[in-house]
Each structure stands twice: as C-alpha cells, then as structure tokens.
Amino acid sequence: MTRSELIEQIKSKKNFLCVGLDPDIEKMPKHILNDEDDPIYEFNKKIIDATAPYCVAFKPNTAFYEAYGLNGIESLENTIKYIKQNYPNHFLIADAKRGDIGNTSSMYAKAFFSRLNCDAITVAPYMGSDSVKPFLKFEGKWAIALGLTSNEGAADFQMQKVDGRELYLNVIETCASWGTKDNMMFVVGATKAEMLDAIRKIIPDHFLLVPGVGAQGGSLADVCKHGLTKDIGLLVNSSRGIIYASNGKDFAEKAGAEAKKMADEMAQFVK
Amino acid sequence: MTRSELIEQIKSKKNFLCVGLDPDIEKMPKHILNDEDDPIYEFNKKIIDATAPYCVAFKPNTAFYEAYGLNGIESLENTIKYIKQNYPNHFLIADAKRGDIGNTSSMYAKAFFSRLNCDAITVAPYMGSDSVKPFLKFEGKWAIALGLTSNEGAADFQMQKVDGRELYLNVIETCASWGTKDNMMFVVGATKAEMLDAIRKIIPDHFLLVPGVGAQGGSLADVCKHGLTKDIGLLVNSSRGIIYASNGKDFAEKAGAEAKKMADEMAQFVK
Numbered sequence: 001m002t003r004s005e006l007i008e009q010i011k012s013k014k015n016f017l018c019v020g021l022d023p024d025i026e027k028m029p030k031h032i033l034n035d036e037d038d039p040i041y042e043f044n045k046k047i048i049d050a051t052a053p054y055c056v057a058f059k060p061n062t063a064f065y066e067a068y069g070l071n072g073i074e075s076l077e078n079t080i081k082y083i084k085q086n087y088p089n090h091f092l093i094a095d096a097k098r099g100d101i102g103n104t105s106s107m108y109a110k111a112f113f114s115r116l117n118c119d120a121i122t123v124a125p126y127m128g129s130d131s132v133k134p135f136l137k138f139e140g141k142w143a144i145a146l147g148l149t150s151n152e153g154a155a156d157f158q159m160q161k162v163d164g165r166e167l168y169l170n171v172i173e174t175c176a177s178w179g180t181k182d183n184m185m186f187v188v189g190a191t192k193a194e195m196l197d198a199i200r201k202i203i204p205d206h207f208l209l210v211p212g213v214g215a216q217g218g219s220l221a222d223v224c225k226h227g228l229t230k231d232i233g234l235l236v237n238s239s240r241g242i243i244y245a246s247n248g249k250d251f252a253e254k255a256g257a258e259a260k261k262m263a264d265e266m267a268q269f270v271k
Numbered sequence: 272m273t274r275s276e277l278i279e280q281i282k283s284k285k286n287f288l289c290v291g292l293d294p295d296i297e298k299m300p301k302h303i304l305n306d307e308d309d310p311i312y313e314f315n316k317k318i319i320d321a322t323a324p325y326c327v328a329f330k331p332n333t334a335f336y337e338a339y340g341l342n343g344i345e346s347l348e349n350t351i352k353y354i355k356q357n358y359p360n361h362f363l364i365a366d367a368k369r370g371d372i373g374n375t376s377s378m379y380a381k382a383f384f385s386r387l388n389c390d391a392i393t394v395a396p397y398m399g400s401d402s403v404k405p406f407l408k409f410e411g412k413w414a415i416a417l418g419l420t421s422n423e424g425a426a427d428f429q430m431q432k433v434d435g436r437e438l439y440l441n442v443i444e445t446c447a448s449w450g451t452k453d454n455m456m457f458v459v460g461a462t463k464a465e466m467l468d469a470i471r472k473i474i475p476d477h478f479l480l481v482p483g484v485g486a487q488g489g490s491l492a493d494v495c496k497h498g499l500t501k502d503i504g505l506l507v508n509s510s511r512g513i514i515y516a517s518n519g520k521d522f523a524e525k526a527g528a529e530a531k532k533m534a535d536e537m538a539q540f541v542k
Contacts, residue, residue: 022375063371063378069386073344097371099395100334101422104293107334115340124370124395126417128424146397151372153399156445160433167433174427 001091001119002140003182006207007231009056009089014270015263016232018057018093018209020239021047021079022064027240029247040068040075043251045082047243050256054263057091057235058083059209080116091235093209094118097146102130113138120144122187122209125171129178136179143184145175147199150189150212165198173202181205188227190218190236196226207233213262214241220262224269232270238262272362272390273411274453277478278502280327280360285541286534287503289328289364289480291510292318292350293335298511300518311339311346314522316353318514321527325534328362328506329354330480351387362506364480365389368417373401384409391415393458393480396442400449407450414455416446418470421460421483436469444473452476459498461489461507467497478504484533485512491533495540503541509533 010016023040025033036042048058065076083092098108098121105123112121113135120142123132135143148158148168158168172186181203188199190212199208208227212218213236220236227234242262246254281287294311296304307313319329336347354363369379369392376394383392384406391413394403406414419429419439429439443457452474459470461483470479479498483489484507491507498505513533517525 024378061371061375063369063375063382067378067382067386069382070341070344070348073341077341097395098334098368100332100368101420102424104332104334107295107338111334111338111340115338124368124397126395126397126428127420127422128427128429130422130424132424149372149398151398151401153373153401153403156399157397157438157442158399160438160441162431162433162438167428167431167438170431171428 006056006091009091010232011270013056013263015054015056015266016234016236016270017055017259017262017266018059018091018235018237019047019051019055019242019259020095020211020237021058021060021243022239023075024064027244027247029249029251031249038071038075038078040065040072041078044075044079046252047255048083048087050252051242051259052087052090054256054259055090057093059093059095059237061095061239077116080118084117091120092118093120093122093144095122097122097124099124099127099131101127102134105131105134109134109138113141120185122146125175132175133178136183141183143179144209145171145184145186147172147186148188148192148195150191150216150218154189169198169202172199176203176206181207185209185235187211190223191216193218193222193226196223200227205229205231205233207235209235209237211237214238220265228269236266274478277327277362280362281503282541284327284534286325286327286537287505287507287541288326288530288533288537289330289506289508290318290322290326290513290530291366291482291508292329292331292514293510294346295335298515298518300520300522302520309342309346309349311336311343312349315346315350317523318526319354319358321523322513322530323358323361325527325530326361328364330364330366330508332366332510348387351389355388362391363389364391364393364415366393368393368395370395370398370402372398373405376402376405380405380409384412391456393417396446403446404449407454412454414450415480416442416455416457418443418457419459419463419466421462421487421489425460440469440473443470447474447477452478456480458482461494462487464489464493464497467494471498476500476502476504478506480506480508482508485509491536499540507537
C-alpha cells in the first residue's frame, strides 16, 4: 500500500486506528478454546470482522503465534490471508521486530513481503544500515524502525545521550536517511508523547506507529497534540484494550465497541 | 546446558566451534533439491552428521527457515529435534535476534525454550531490560545479547559514543548486570577482534558467540589472542564457510573436512 493510499483510507474512514492481533490463549474466551480446531484463527477472524469498520490497519505480533509452534504459524498465515482477502484496503503490519546482517535481513524481507504479502514489518535498528535497507527494496512495502518504544526498558539505551542528544533521535535521523517518507515509518511509544516534538523536528512528514495507548497508559489527545501532521502521519495501535475487552461470548461485539470508541475519538483529529 | 557442562564439552572435544545452519536453496546442492521431500531438513541432517564430531554447538538462523513459510518452520523444528535426539551434548542456539516488550519477550522465550528446547537464543538489546530479562528465567537456558556485530552497519549505532565510550560497551555492561555468566553470553564479531580487549575488561568471564570467522574475513588467531579466557569463553561460529564448502554430491564430506580444519586449528588454544 502506498503512502497516498494509506492517507486516503484514513481520511475516508476518519480514523487512524491499528488493531493489534496478539492472541494469548490464557486471555481468550473459554468457549473459543473448547469449540474450535484453530482457536487463534477463529478468535482473530471474529475480532477482525468486528473491528474492521473502525480501523485502517491490523498488526499481528509474530511472538504470539510462534509461541504455539507450527500450529501458531499456521494461524498467523491464515490470519494474514483472511485480512488480505476480505479487507484488502487495510494496512497490514507484521510486528516482528526483525533485523540481522544484510543477507539474513533479505531472507526476512522475502518471508514477510513476497510470501506473506504484508504491507509493513517492524525492524530493530541496532545492527545498522545493512540490517534495515533490505526491507526498503520492495515497491509499496514499508519498514517500521523502532525509534522510541513504549516499555520501561526504553530508558536503558534509547534515552542515553549520544553527541548531546538521546540515542533514539540519532536512530530516527539516521534510519530516515536510508529511506523516504514513502517506505519508512517509526515506532514511537504513546507513553512519551511530549518527546514527539523533538521527533517531529527531525521527521516532520513520516508516519509514526504509536503503541502504548490504552493498556500501557498513553493518551490519544497528547499523541495528537505533539505528533499529528497535515497528512495525519500517525497510526495509533491498541491491542489488549480492544481484543480482550471481554472474554465472554460477546468478546467480538465488545472489541468492536472499543474500536468504535477509539475511532470516534480520532474523528475530531481527521479534517 | 549449564556453563560447566559446556566447558566440559569444549575441553573433551578440544574445540569451541559452532556450525551455523543457514540453509539457502539457491546455494544448496542441486541433487538434494531434486531428490527430497524436505530438502532443507535432509541437507541439515547430512551437514549435522558430518560436522558433529568437530563442533560443540549448532546455530540455526531462523530467518533462513521463515523465508520458506510453514514448510520452512517445519524444517527448523525437525532440525532442532534431530540435534536434540542425536547430539544431546551439543549446545543448540536459536539465532533469532528477538526482543520485544516484557509480555511479548516472554512469549518468545516460551517458544524457543519450553517448546523447542533450545539451549540459547540471540536477543536484540535496543528495547532494554524488560525485553531481555524474560529470557533469563529458564534454568540451564541462555540469552545471547547482541553486543558488537560483525556487519558493516555495526558502525552506525554500536560504535557511537555514549558518555565517552562506544555504545556497545555500554550495552554489554548493562545487559551483563541483568544476568550472570551462567545465563548470558554476548555476540561479538570476529571482524573487530582488537575490540575484545575492552570487552574483556568489562566481562572477563562471560562466553562470547563470535561470528565473522571465515566468509566474513575474521581471524581465529586474533579472536583467541584478544578473547580467550581460562575457561575458553568463546564459541566461534562459521556458517557459509562450512555448509557451502561444496555444492556437489560431496557437500557433507567437504563440510566435515572444513569443520575438522577449524577444530584442528582450535585445539592448540584448548589446554
């Protein structure tokens, strides 16, 4: 999906919500576990159908599938196919945080872009240019580099000073120089919204993928205040807050309602 | 596998070689591709059998399996099972470079340690403590954090100065404080052997996983000169140099010969 297509989706749907598909069988409704051959896929399908009208993107986190081995990977592949077939205009992000030496990153890019046909993949920047660039060679595909993450551990390295400013600013500026606003985005946690001012000085136009609203405590209003651009420039993700809104028979309905609530809140920011 | 068991393996086999299992069907012998249902697994089995007498560890890089989808993951799982069944005294590293927020890293740890029973997994440190610590909670299992990698892009961030010294030294010191020499190792590229002096000042006893000898140009003698400890403290990896020593019918024999050559060279350093 190109940048202009993504912006068009956001403007027509009047939201910039990304629903994180992080299935954890310990949190999923019991009746799904008992009833279905592939409970993860069945759970995802219902969540996707219920939330699709209120979001522009889906983001499966690969860890939650890998944890269940071959069956889990099959659930992931089926989920991706389901989204591609039924919701081809939704932006599909593989949250995999991959990154390795050049020839190995190329293998990952092939896996997620050529085979699975995802629109984007999250990448870890620590290994530098040749670990990120292979993801930028696919027409209409995106690398989403970790900039400033939403977790506690972000302080350990990302906020350390390099040449008088925080490492994450350095990482964002350097990664941005390898691609363009048409094939790169950055992960910037909502829990640190005020830091978006400094980030927007470096990358005024790039899209940001923003986790941390909801379960992790970030505020949508703060994120918009500091991060919004004329093209919106934000994909705000919520995972647990939406998909585990209920663990009863009404889980999909409640997830849809939760997504709608966030989408409604976003509408005021989409002119 | 515990630290003392690993040291015992190294001392009895008189080598500290790790064979990297990075199967690429474009480089594999044609007859394997034509003959077999699961060419990756068949290729790996023959490489493993031929090299096992001359190494103490195997390291499949997950990217090379994920690139082939479900079939590839099945090849990976079969390869891991084959090693565990036939060579239970070989140290088994999943080279996956994972790392995510706490609850997600826990899912990865569960996947690689509980399900696949690997001894170790490589982890990316950029997200900090809660992304690494979940891998340290399994008895006899190891997290191998990226310190200084062997690729060109290592210069982009790892060598930037934080408080007057390079970021990778900071990363190694901080990560080391989260675990012990019994459950943490570090990736340090052989292409930067002289930098091992500064690293050994910080972690005199930790094991290092050293890629970059062979195809990437690092020297074994240099690595030993700067990195060896009284307990050896090194696992030196070679992937392409061994597994693609030949792409004819004799590929396994040639891989074995290449591994033996490295093991023989290592023997002088194991007292």
